[in-house]
Amino acid sequence: MKFLLSNDDGYFAPGLAALAAALQTQGQIEVVAPERDRSGASNSLTLDRPLSLKRAPSGFHYVNGTPTDCVHLAVTGMLATPPDWVFSGINHGANMGDDTIYSGTVAAATEAYLLGIPAVAISLVKRSGGHFDTAAQVALDLVERLRREPIRGAVLLNVNVPDLPYAELKGWRVTRLGRRHKAEPVIKAQNPRGESIYWVGPVGEAQDAAEDTDFWAVANGYVSVTPLQIDLTAFKQLDFLSSWLQA
Structure with a gap:
């Protein structure tokens, strides 16, 4: 198998190194990642x-651009033939619920999906980032499953791994995205010139963390696997809007 690897933490990130070390045992790898944290x-x-x-x-x-740039450049310009799979990560921190909208890790995988290549975004759910080896083994487990029973057609998987020793994982859960409360307010400060500056505040706590969500799975020691799609159409509003516009 041929793998393209990327991330949003930068080409020097330990999570990317762990992922590359794991997947190079399974086939040919190419790594194209941002030159800095994006x-x-x-x-x-x-x-x-x-x-x-x-x-x-x-x-x-490495590329002086975004995670999306990296995958787009690699697939449409750098590589002679497209990869079989794109893996993005291992991200240093969660990409669950609403976070997926902002995530560069998920975006790299999404770009592959839009280019017709099946893709996986994989994240280690804790800022301490202690067990990249666990997330790397999870990636290997996924590849083994793919070899045993290939997934056909377009696929985009968002995988979140608890920051635990591999032996302590409870298993796998196929999940939906949860939802967070609104983000915390921005943090106001002053620069050395006395001018006001603002830092984006931390994310909110989980609002929807029901048993079928990614939040619940990871909090309870399971690897969360969420299939994603790109169609943003609000299908439930189509009939209403058609009537509204004709009124």
């Missing part, structure tokens, strides 16, 4: 300047 970049493309592609001593390629 967490929260979502699905943005860089259109106001050219992109550069460079190779680090590790053999990883």
Whole structure:
């Protein structure tokens, strides 16, 4: 199998190194990741300047752009043939619920999906980031399952792994995205010139963490696997809007 790896934490991130070390035992890998931390970049493309592609001593390629840029550049310009799968991660922190909208990790996988390549975004759910080896083993487990029973058709999986030793994981749960309360207010401060500056506040607590959600699964020691889709159409409103516009 041929894998393309990316992330949003940067090509130097320990999670990406752990993922690459694991998946290189399963086939050919290419790594194309941002040159710096681009967490929260979502699905943005860089259109106001050219992109550069460079190779680090590790053999990883890095791009002066977003996670979406990295996958787009790799698939449409760098690689002679497309990869079989794209893995994005291992992210340092959760990508659950509403976070997926902002996540550069999920965005890299989404770009692959839009280009017709099945993709997995994988995240370690704790800021301490202690057990990247667990998340790497989860990635290997997924690859083993893919070899045993390939998934056919378009697929985009969002995987969140508890920050636990692998032996302490309780298993797997197929989940839906939960929902958070609104984010905390921005944090106001002053720069050395006395000017007001603002930091985006922390995310809110989970509002919808029912037993079928990603929040519940991870909090209870399970690996959460959420299938994602890209169609944003609000189908329930189509009939209402048609009547409303004709009134």
